[in-house]
Amino acid sequence: MKRRSDDLVVFLGPSLPQAEARRIAPCTVLPPARQGDVWRALSLKPRALVLVDGVFEAQPSVWHHELLAAMEAGVAVFGGGSMGALRAAELSGHGMVGVGRIFGWYRDGVAVDDSEVALLHADAEHDWRPLTVPLVNVRHAAEQARKARVLGRSGAQALVDAAAAVFYQERTWTRIREAVEPAWTRPVRAAWDAWFAGGVEDLKRLDAIECVRTAAEFVSRAVPPQPGVRRNPSSLVRRRRLMEDVTRVGSSAVDSGQVMELLRGAPDAAAWAEAGLRRALLAGWARSLGLTVTEEEIAAEESAWWEERKVRASRREAFLAANGLDGLELRRLCEARALERLALMHASRLLPDGPSWDEALASEARLGGQWEQAARALAEADDAPPEGE
Numbered sequence: 405m406k407r408r409s410d411d412l413v414v415f416l417g418p419s420l421p422q423a424e425a426r427r428i429a430p431c432t433v434l435p436p437a438r439q440g441d442v443w444r445a446l447s448l449k450p451r452a453l454v455l456v457d458g459v460f461e462a463q464p465s466v467w468h469h470e471l472l473a474a475m476e477a478g479v480a481v482f483g484g485g486s487m488g489a490l491r492a493a494e495l496s497g498h499g500m501v502g503v504g505r506i507f508g509w510y511r512d513g514v515a516v517d518d519s520e521v522a523l524l525h526a527d528a529e530h531d532w533r534p535l536t537v538p539l540v541n542v543r544h545a546a547e548q549a550r551k552a553r554v555l556g557r558s559g560a561q562a563l564v565d566a567a568a569a570v571f572y573q574e575r576t577w578t579r580i581r582e583a584v585e586p587a588w589t590r591p592v593r594a595a596w597d598a599w600f601a602g603g604v605e606d607l608k609r610l611d612a613i614e615c616v617r618t619a620a621e622f623v624s625r626a627v628p629p630q631p632g633v634r635r636n637p638s639s640l641v642r643r644r645r646l647m648e649d650v651t652r653v654g655s656s657a658v659d660s661g662q663v664m665e666l667l668r669g670a671p672d673a674a675a676w677a678e679a680g681l682r683r684a685l686l687a688g689w690a691r692s693l694g695l696t697v698t699e700e701e702i703a704a705e706e707s708a709w710w711e712e713r714k715v716r717a718s719r720r721e722a723f724l725a726a727n728g729l730d731g732l733e734l735r736r737l738c739e740a741r742a743l744e745r746l747a748l749m750h751a752s753r754l755l756p757d758g759p760s761w762d763e764a765l766a767s768e769a770r771l772g773g774q775w776e777q778a779a780r781a782l783a784e785a786d787d788a789p790p791e792g793e
Contacts, residue, residue, distance in 0.1 A: 411623050412619055413453045414453075414619075415445075415455050415466075416434070416436070416454075417457035418532040419611075420609055428613065436487070438463050439648070440467075442470035442473075444649060446477060447649070453619075454482045455471070457487060457612075458487030458491075460522070465487065466487065467644075468491065469644075471495055471500055477631065480622055480627075482500070482503055483495075483503070485506060485609075485612035489506040490517075493507060504612075506520075506540050515540060520540050522538060523572055536576055537577055538572070538608060539568055541605075542567040544604075544605060562588065563580070566584035570583055581596075646660060647660065647664065651726065654726075686743065687741075687744050689754075691743065702735060702738050706734065751764065
């Protein structure tokens, strides 16, 4: 099976140059993830998603709910190197795969917050080049210096403590060396300077490479998608995704929030919203009463829905994408349709002395004027002279 670059989507910034990630494996490289970016990336239909770099502080960070949604949709999610390591430690119990040393530090409590991986970097035009040193790289250098017998335990800890005391946007190796100098003896300073001149490893880069390679190996095995645990996200999460997602129309990506703006101004907007609310309320009520529908009933609703649309099988994936849907979301909606139908079929039993089908038909016909039309038609038929007179 031919691999698409979209099979593997990587969020990358200062941890690793984009070109290097593409040399590891065919992939689509996106900038450091902001809140909503993972939801939007799902429209590319990736088989695996790698979160290495993400924004923080000035912009909302990538949300846990987005990563959970990706896993629920059957996308394998890997994290390492930077923000990805932090999110993987937080979500490893939910199926996100953590990769690398930095992930291990977060998982084990050695690193505890995002300041450990924070650094100042250039913009997209300059390929997100790092301008300062993240604390995790200092921790790694301290460990390597201990193994090389350049630093002892106290000297290594002094290096980490001195680096932690320097604001991340000013934390260069020159500033770190100045900050730690009072804590080191002259022989320690000399030994460090000689060892450091040979270069120190960039742990974030190493972990990013390992993370991309691990995900690429997964994609190369062509493992069938395994949908994760089905979740019922809160109304806040559902509304945020509705506004922050994208809708794929052919090769174009349309902002879903803009689609909503157009829909709100449509003449039938109120009728559409009321119909959707009725279905959601009836389905939710049915669930609260312990009612469930079978897989066969959901499949029947889905089949009927496709029949109503008159869409050929070859066009169905594109049709779903243009409607802001995927197979999982369509199934959810068809389950709600099946529950709505179940509630309506048994309306007389859902409430004490509940309404019958005929009562419901009569009430709507009276409100809509169809009752009068039927009554007039019958009256006119009665008043008509018998045939043959």
